Amino acid sequence: MSSSGPQAGSKVAFAPILVADIGGTNARFALITDYCSRSNSFAIDHQHTFPSCEFKSFEDAVDAYLSQVNAISITRACLAVAGPVKGEEVTLTNLGWQFNVNQLKARFGFANLQVINDFAAFAYAAPYLNERDNICVKQGIAQAHANIAVFGPGTGFGAACLVRSQGQQAVMSCEAGHISLAPVTELDRQLHNVLREDLQHVSVENVFAGPGIARLYRAMAKVHGKQVEDIDAAQIAALAENKQCMIADRTLNHFCDWLGSVAGDIALSFGALGGVFIGGGILPRMQQRLLNSRFNERFIAKGVMSQYNSQIPVTLVCQEHIPFIGAAACIHMGSQSAGPTGFPTGQGD
Numbered sequence: 001m002s003s004s005g006p007q008a009g010s011k012v013a014f015a016p017i018l019v020a021d022i023g024g025t026n027a028r029f030a031l032i033t034d035y036c037s038r039s040n041s042f043a044i045d046h047q048h049t050f051p052s053c054e055f056k057s058f059e060d061a062v063d064a065y066l067s068q069v070n071a072i073s074i075t076r077a078c079l080a081v082a083g084p085v086k087g088e089e090v091t092l093t094n095l096g097w098q099f100n101v102n103q104l105k106a107r108f109g110f111a112n113l114q115v116i117n118d119f120a121a122f123a124y125a126a127p128y129l130n131e132r133d134n135i136c137v138k139q140g141i142a143q144a145h146a147n148i149a150v151f152g153p154g155t156g157f158g159a160a161c162l163v164r165s166q167g168q169q170a171v172m173s174c175e176a177g178h179i180s181l182a183p184v185t186e187l188d189r190q191l192h193n194v195l196r197e198d199l200q201h202v203s204v205e206n207v208f209a210g211p212g213i214a215r216l217y218r219a220m221a222k223v224h225g226k227q228v229e230d231i232d233a234a235q236i237a238a239l240a241e242n243k244q245c246m247i248a249d250r251t252l253n254h255f256c257d258w259l260g261s262v263a264g265d266i267a268l269s270f271g272a273l274g275g276v277f278i279g280g281g282i283l284p285r286m287q288q289r290l291l292n293s294r295f296n297e298r299f300i301a302k303g304v305m306s307q308y309n310s311q312i313p314v315t316l317v318c319q320e321h322i323p324f325i326g327a328a329a330c331i332h333m334g335s336q337s338a339g340p341t342g343f344p345t346g347q348g349d
């Protein structure tokens with residue numbers, strides 16, 4: 001997906017797109033300098049990563065990057081941020097940064113500026129992912145031009161959908177991490193009962209996120225009548241990997257199993273016959289465990305809709321630069337769909 005320069009296959013001059021991936025730790029920037037229709041990929045150049053804490057404001061971070069590429073005229077930009085985008089106002093709580101989209105657009109002279117959240121970027125990126133760089137979790141046949149769902153457990157649990165209908169497309173963000181987590185098996189129910197002792201509302205994110213692994217570990221220990229130390233997800237993963245703790249091993253196995261049911265619910269909710277893509281920071285480090293789990297069985301087990309889910313392919317996304325690709329796609333898709341039949345894209349995600 002990335003390249004050190006423009007790719008062959010572009011038929012017209014490509015106006016560079018400034019893309020950014022803004023998180024609590026790092027502010028990453030790059031320029032998209034070309035799109036190749038033959039390989040369906042973007043050329044990603046001039047990448048720079050800055051520690052976010054070095055800047056008092058987001059505008060300062062943009063200034064720092066633009067000083068690195070000041071010889072290039074940039075009129076298009078899309079920023080992927082780890083947080084909600086509400087109208088024109090964007091707040092990154094962990095950094096104390098706040099900015100107005102229109103004011104930012106005017107300050108830097110962008111003719112086209114979009115600001116989207118990071119899972120909206122993931123959804124925009126989905127049609128441009130390289131199959132060879134990722135891992136097939138579940139075989140299936142993706143329907144052309146059908147909806148695509150993306151989700152991922154990381155620090156939190158994010159999800160979004162690329163909605164496609166009659167040649168039109170747009171991204172729909174949501175708060176799937178905060179829906180109620182449904183128990184399916186007897187072990188699910190036992191774990192859910194333990195989780196409810198400390199949580200008034202057991203949400204998907206309460207379990208399927210970094211802090212949730214530790215919560216699931218303690219619940220698993222209680223269900224099996226074991227005493228365990230209060231440790232974090234990384235320590236649990238190390239114990240499981242080294243076969244030092246049966247509870248840790250069962251916790252991660254069940255994490256993958258139960259996630260299959262959640263993924264199947266997301267697929268049904270979004271009508272994701274175009275496929276489901278899994279991202280986030282956790283599962284790429286648990287590839288073999290995921291592939292050996294009951295994820296697929298539980299993804300499909302949806303009663304009268306089991307046949308529906310059985311046809312949907314599921315992919316674990318391991319390739320890099322997803323926020324950059326998604327930010328570029330947001331602008332690129334918008335320009336391709338401009339006109340009376342095109343959805344507006346990007347704003348409000």
